[in-house]
Amino acid sequence: MRRLPAFVLALLASTALHAAELRLELPGGTRQWDTAALLAHREAQPIEIPADVAYKRAMHYRAVPLASLLDGVQPGDHLQLVAKDGFAAELSAAPLLARSGARAWLAIEDPAAPWPPLGAGKPSAGPFYLVWSDPQLADIGSEQWPFQVVTIRCLDAVAQRFPALTPATDAAPAVQAGFAQFQKNCLACHRLNGAGDAQFGPDLNLPHNPTEYFAADFLARYIRDPQSLRRWPQGKMPGFSREALSDQQLGELIAYLRHMAGRKVGADQ
Numbered sequence: 001m002r003r004l005p006a007f008v009l010a011l012l013a014s015t016a017l018h019a020a021e022l023r024l025e026l027p028g029g030t031r032q033w034d035t036a037a038l039l040a041h042r043e044a045q046p047i048e049i050p051a052d053v054a055y056k057r058a059m060h061y062r063a064v065p066l067a068s069l070l071d072g073v074q075p076g077d078h079l080q081l082v083a084k085d086g087f088a089a090e091l092s093a094a095p096l097l098a099r100s101g102a103r104a105w106l107a108i109e110d111p112a113a114p115w116p117p118l119g120a121g122k123p124s125a126g127p128f129y130l131v132w133s134d135p136q137l138a139d140i141g142s143e144q145w146p147f148q149v150v151t152i153r154c155l156d157a158v159a160q161r162f163p164a165l166t167p168a169t170d171a172a173p174a175v176q177a178g179f180a181q182f183q184k185n186c187l188a189c190h191r192l193n194g195a196g197d198a199q200f201g202p203d204l205n206l207p208h209n210p211t212e213y214f215a216a217d218f219l220a221r222y223i224r225d226p227q228s229l230r231r232w233p234q235g236k237m238p239g240f241s242r243e244a245l246s247d248q249q250l251g252e253l254i255a256y257l258r259h260m261a262g263r264k265v266g267a268d269q
Contacts, residue, residue: 019111020127025153028071035127038108043068047105047133053145054118054125061107061131067097069106073154081130082151086199089130089146089188090158095138102138106149107131123148141244143188158183162195164265171259178256181249185240193265201237209261211254219257220250 019035038044041064052059070093073079077093096104109115109126117124125147132140159166165182167175182192189201204210210219222229225239240250 020109020150022106022128022149023151023153024069024071025151026071026073027077027154028073031071033069035108035111038064038106038128039110041068044108047107047131049131049133052131053142054129054147055116059115059131061105061129062110063105063107063131065099066104066106066130067099069152070097073097077154078157080151080153080155080197081146081149082153082197083146083148084150085148087146087148087188088197088199089144090183091144093154095140098138102135102140103133105131105133118147141184142238142240143185146188158187164193164195165260167256167259168263172255174252174255175259177249178252178254178259181245181253182256185245185253189237192260193263195265204257205260205264209257209264211258211261219254223250223253 021035022033022038024031024033039062044062044064047061047063049059049061051057070079073093073096075094075097079091079093079096081089081091083089095102098104107125107129109124109128115124115126128149129147130145130149132145135144155161165179165187167179186192186204187196187198189198190196191198191203192205194203194206210222214222218229223240223245226237227239245253
C-alpha cells in the first residue's frame with residue numbers, strides 16, 4: 001500500500017483541523033455547508049472590499065453571493081446571522097437577496113491561506129464573514145457585517161418574537177423610528193427586558209436603562225465614542241460615527257430607550 005508523503009498528511013490534518021461548517025436553517029430546509037464545499041461553490045469568486053468594517057482596510061476574499069445560499073427565502077422574510085461569540089445580527093432578507101446595488105457576500109476563510117487576526121491576541125474574522133460591496137447604496141450599517149458566522153436562520157420578525165421589545169402602540173413616531181434603529185444597531189449585542197437572542201452585551205433595560213444613569217448628553221457621547229467616557233482596554237462596544245448613525249437617528253434611538261425605561265418587563269427576574 002502506497003503511503004502519502006509526510007507534508008501531504010500534515011496538510012490534510014491541518015485542513016481537517018481548521019475546516020468549519022455553516023448551518024443554514026431556511027424555508028427550503030436545513031443544510032450544512034463546510035469550508036471546502038463553499039470554496040468550490042459554482043458562484044464562488046474573488047472579490048475586493050475597499051473599506052472592510054472588521055479590518056478597517058481594503059481586503060480580498062473568496063466569496064459566494066449570499067443570495068445563492070438562501071433556498072426558499074423571500075424578500076419579505078427575516079434572517080438572523082449568529083456568530084461564535086453570541087453576536088446575533090438581525091437582517092431583513094430583501095438586501096441579502098439583491099443581485100445588484102449593495103450586494104451581500106459570504107466570505108470564506110481558506111484554511112490554507114488564513115485571514116489575519118482582528119487584533120493582537122484575537123482570532124480572524126473567519127470562518128465565514130458577511131461582507132458587502134457598495135454598502136452605501138442600501139444604508140448598510142457596521143452591525144450588518146457579522147463575522148465568525150456559524151448559523152444563518154430564517155425567523156419571524158423581531159417584534160413578533162419579542163413583544164417585550166416593542167414600544168407602546170401610541171408611542172411617538174420618533175420612538176417607533178428608534179425601535180428600528182435599536183434592531184439595526186443594538187440588538188446584535190444587547191437584550192432589552194431580557195428579550196433577544198444576543199449573548200454578547202448587557203441588557204439595556206434591566207435592572208436600569210442607560211437613560212436613567214447617563215446625565216445630559218453623556219449617553220449620546222458614549223454611543224459616539226465609548227472610550228471617551230469609560231477608558232477600558234477590554235471594552236468591545238464600537239463607536240457609531242455620524243456616517244453610521246446620523247444625529248437624527250441617534251436621537252430616535254435614545255427616544256426609544258427613554259420610552260422603554262417606563263416599560264420594564266421581568267424586572268424581578
